[in-house]
Amino acid sequence: MNTNLTDKLSKPLVEKVAIVGAGPGGLATAIALRSQGIDVQVYEKAQEFRPAGTGLGLAPNGLNFLDAIAPGIIETLKNSGCEVHHTVLKNIQGETIRTNATKYLEQYGQPLLTIWWYRLQQVLASRLPSDIIHLNHRCIGFEQDENGVEIHFDGEKSVNADLLIGADGVNSVIRETLFGEGKPNYIGSMCWRAVIKYYHELFNDYELVFVKGNKQFMYILNVGGGYTSWISRKFSPEYSLSHNADEVKSRILHELADWDESFRAVVEATPAEQIWEGPICDRPPLTQWSQGRVTLLGDAAHPMAPAMGQGANTTFEDAYNLQKCFSDSANLQEALTSYEQRRIERTKIIQARSAWGEMRYYEDTFASPGQTPQRQMTLNEDFHKWLYSYKPSVTS
Numbered sequence: 001m002n003t004n005l006t007d008k009l010s011k012p013l014v015e016k017v018a019i020v021g022a023g024p025g026g027l028a029t030a031i032a033l034r035s036q037g038i039d040v041q042v043y044e045k046a047q048e049f050r051p052a053g054t055g056l057g058l059a060p061n062g063l064n065f066l067d068a069i070a071p072g073i074i075e076t077l078k079n080s081g082c083e084v085h086h087t088v089l090k091n092i093q094g095e096t097i098r099t100n101a102t103k104y105l106e107q108y109g110q111p112l113l114t115i116w117w118y119r120l121q122q123v124l125a126s127r128l129p130s131d132i133i134h135l136n137h138r139c140i141g142f143e144q145d146e147n148g149v150e151i152h153f154d155g156e157k158s159v160n161a162d163l164l165i166g167a168d169g170v171n172s173v174i175r176e177t178l179f180g181e182g183k184p185n186y187i188g189s190m191c192w193r194a195v196i197k198y199y200h201e202l203f204n205d206y207e208l209v210f211v212k213g214n215k216q217f218m219y220i221l222n223v224g225g226g227y228t229s230w231i232s233r234k235f236s237p238e239y240s241l242s243h244n245a246d247e248v249k250s251r252i253l254h255e256l257a258d259w260d261e262s263f264r265a266v267v268e269a270t271p272a273e274q275i276w277e278g279p280i281c282d283r284p285p286l287t288q289w290s291q292g293r294v295t296l297l298g299d300a301a302h303p304m305a306p307a308m309g310q311g312a313n314t315t316f317e318d319a320y321n322l323q324k325c326f327s328d329s330a331n332l333q334e335a336l337t338s339y340e341q342r343r344i345e346r347t348k349i350i351q352a353r354s355a356w357g358e359m360r361y362y363e364d365t366f367a368s369p370g371q372t373p374q375r376q377m378t379l380n381e382d383f384h385k386w387l388y389s390y391k392p393s394v395t396s
Helices: 002-010 024-034 060-069 073-080 104-108 117-125 173-179 245-255 261-268 311-328 332-360 373-388
Strands: 016-020 039-043 055-058 086-091 096-101 113-116 139-145 148-153 157-161 163-166 185-197 208-212 216-222 227-235 276-282 294-296
Touching (some): 016 024, 016 157, 024 060, 055 060, 055 117, 055 216, 055 311, 060 073, 060 104, 060 373, 073 113, 104 373, 113 117, 163 173, 173 294, 185 245, 216 261, 227 261, 245 261, 245 276, 276 332, 311 332
Parallel strands (some): 016 163, 163 294
Antiparallel strands (some): 055 113, 086 096, 208 216
C-alpha cells in the first residue's frame, strides 16, 4: 500500500509536454520539467540555431532562478558573457558624464551579467538532449480536449501532448489562438541593434556604456568573447520600417549624424544585413495565462519593453515557478492555477514599470515631474530591492 502511494505521488502530473519556442525561456522550461521525469519536446520554427538576437542583461533575480533550474550554469554563463563591474554614462560628444561601480553582487548576492542572446541559447541547449529539440517546426495552431492537445505545424505536421506551453514570444501563435488579441502595442520607441566582433578603446574598456541624446539613446555592451552589442533606440510616435538592409544602415547612421565618430564607428563596422530594425512593443497584462491544457510563459505571457532588462529574467522566474507548481500540486489544473497566482501580479508590475521606464529614457531629466531627485531615488531603491531580491526560497 505504501509503495503504491509513493509511486502515485512521485508520478509526474503529465507525461508529455510540448513547448513551442526554443529561445531561452522554452529551453529553461524544458530543463526544469525534465528534472521531474517529464517527457518534454521543444518545437522551434527556425531551421537552424544561428547567431541571432541582441545583448541582454542577466540580473540577480533571473540568475537566482536559473541557478535553481540548472545548478552550476552561472559559472558557464560568466565564462560565456561579461560580468559588469562598472557602467559609464556619456553624452553624444563622447564625454563621460559619470562612471558608476555596480553593487549588484554586494546588495543582492548575484552579479549583473551581459551576454549575447545566442550564447545564452547555446548554453541552455547544451543542457538538453539534442533529439528533443525539433527545428523547422512553425506552429500554426492547436486543438485540445479534456484528454490532450494536438499541435499543428506548417507542412501538415502534428504532434500530441498532455500540456502545451507557448514560449513563442511577443507575437505568440499560442497566445493569439487562446485570446485573439491581434498585433502587439507599439509604445513609441524604435530600435536598431546588432552584435559584432568589435573593439573600440573609448568604450570597450567599460562593460556597459549608456549614451543619452535628444529623444534618443544608445547602449554599448561587452557581451563576452570579443563581441560587442550595440542597441540604439529613438522616440518616434509613428514607426515605419526600412525597405532593405542597406536602407536600415543608412537610416541609423543618419539618426546618429550628430554623434561622436566613436559611436558611429561601431555602426559603420556592422554589416547591413546584421542590423535588426523594429518597433518596441508590449501587450496589456492578461488576467489568465492558461486555458485547459495550454499555458503561456515569458514574452508570450507578459511581453514588456526592454527598459528594465527584465524580459529574460522574468522568463526564468516563470520556468522555475511552473516546475514548482507541478511538484506541489495534485493535478494539472491546480498546478496551472497556482502558476498564474504566483506570476501574474509580479509580472504585471514589471510590465508597467518597463513601459514607464522606456519613456523616461527620452525625458530631459531622470526625475519625474513633481518628484524630487531624492524621492525618485528612494522609489527606485525600493523597487530594485523588490525586483532583484526575489529568490526561489520566497516562493516555496
